[in-house]
Amino acid sequence: MINVGCLAILITGLIALFAGYPLIVYFTQSQASTLGAYNLGGINASGQVPDIPSHRGLIDVDTPKSAYTRTSLVDGSKYELVFSDEFNVEGRSFYPGDDPYWEAVDLHYWSTNNIEWYDPAQVTTAGGSLRIELSAKQEHNLNYTGGMLSSWNKFCFTGGYIEANVSLPGSSKTYGLWPAVWTMGNLGRAGYDGQQMVHPGPKVNGQYVGRSAPEIDVFEAQVEQHTLVGAVSQSGQWAPFNAAFVWDNSSTNLIISDPANSKLNTFVGNEWQQTTSVVTNTNQNCYTQEGGCFSTYGFEYKPGNDGYIQWVNDDKMVWEIKGAGMGADSKTQISQRPVPEEPMYILANLGMSYNFGPIDFEHLVFPAYMLVDYIRVYQPADQQNIGCDPPDFPTANYINTYIEAYTNPNITTWVDDYKQRMPKNRLIDQC
Structure with missing residues (x-):
């Protein structure tokens, strides 16, 4: 009888373990959710819920509570943290599909005549920082290999303040590297040059508005020759x-x-863009081959015709442009260009190009690497707008319609490669 009783207890326990326990877990355990709403509070533009140790949502759990708020550079109003990545988890991978908010590209950035190939293997995390490496190794018939990280179509924001704490690559005395942290409108994917059209709108009220892929740079670093x-x-x-x-x-x-310490840039534009830029000296110790310290760069902006952009270098505001500066121009018969209203995604990259300036191969040391301690985004407490497909400036339908142009870097022309037609306009086509 004792053996029968023990056997019954054992069978009951096994049934509870393999049948009862899964039911208990299902009905009692908290499930992964969108944490509030689509693309808010924990999912990216593709609907993924992040599952990375120490990074459980838009705000990194490693971000100190003291960094959850800040004040506006302009009026001192309260800004709240809406996104952060502290890059503290060692050895992260940014190959496609490995991260909910970031992806490293695998392509040649030929449009600016870069002399390196961008490889996802060059982008990882080490020692509490994002590490983007530029190596003197051949890949795809190019002699150098660098890295570019992007949050395209995964995390975007409209308005607010973005900040990156960075140790710049190489030495402050050796020229030729091209490191950058920057933002771009989600309708344009950097490195995929076959996407050359713009979505015409619409606005919620039924009106149409010209669309584009604007760019605001946190910084592009250089050493004066x-x-x-x-x-x-x-x-x-x-x-x-x-x-x-x-x-x-x-x-x-x-x-x-x-x-x-700051001067208007002598470069004002070309056939692709008009540029408003100020060049400011950096903290000369905050380079990986110098003191190795980190320096804070960022910008705060308010979209629209009455907007502004203010830039920060070494934790100090260095220059500002008011929206009125880009007002109507009767000579070219154009109206005011607003401070970007498109949802903006974030990029960080390290490469080289003669387009950006001369390169001192004799003294450059390879591998060179840029370290990013963190990237944080803040927005006014009462004006939060994150997501890559906002109602006023949608992008998802257009991107999905022309998805190959956004995912195949070998498509370089809209008509010949992608076999699309150019849209008509009244100035050329009399329509």
């Missing part, structure tokens, strides 16, 4: 263009905090 001093260009890119690229840079619309 003759002075051997490290600096960053912090810029906004605009279209259509003013006559001779001359914008209204009066003292009302252009504010430079320290003219001794």
Whole structure:
């Protein structure tokens, strides 16, 4: 009888373990959710819920509570943290599908004549930082291999403040590297140049508005060839263009905090863009081959015609452009270009190109690497707008309609490669 009783207890226990326990877990355990709403509070634009140790949503659990709020550079109003990545988890992978918010590209960035191939293997995390490496190794018939990380169509924001804490690559005395942290409108995917059209709208009220892929740079870093001093260009890119690229840079619309350390960039644009840029010297110790310290770069912006962009270098506001500076131009018969209203995604990359300046191969040390301690995004407490497909500026339907242009970097032309037709316009086609 004792043996029968023990056997009954054992059988009951096994049934409870293999049948009862799954039912108990199903009905009692908290399930992964969207944490509030589509693309808010924990999912990306593709609907994925992140499952990365120490990174459980839009706000990284490693972000200190003291960094959950900040004040506006302009009016001191309260801004709240809406996204952060502290990059503290060691050895992360950013190959396609490995991360809910980031993806490293695998392509040649030929449109700016880069001399390296971008490989996802060059982007990882180490020592509490994002590490993007540029190596002197051949790949795809190119002699160098670098990295580019992007949150395209995964995390976007409209308005607010973005900040990156960075140790720049190489030495502040050696020129030739092209590191950058920047943002771009979600309708354009960097490196996929076959996507050359723009979605026409619509707005919620039924009106149409011209669409584009604007660019605001947190920084593009350079070392001046003759002075051997490290600096960053912090810029906004605009279209259509003013006559001779001359914008209204009066003292009302252009504010430079320290003219001794910051100068208007002599580059004002080309056939692809009009550029408003100021070049500012960096903290010369915050390079990986120098003191190795980290320096904070960022910008705060308000979208729209009455908006502004303010840039930060080494945790100090260095310059500002007011929206009125890009007002209507009667010479070219264009109206005001608003401070970008498109949902903006984030990029970080390290490469080289003669387009950006001369390259001192004799003194550059490879591998070179850029370290990013964190990236954080803040927005006004009462004006939060995150997501890559907002109602006023939708992108999902257009991207899905022309998805091959956004996912095949070998498509380089809209008509010949992608076999699409150019849209008509009244100036050329009399329509």
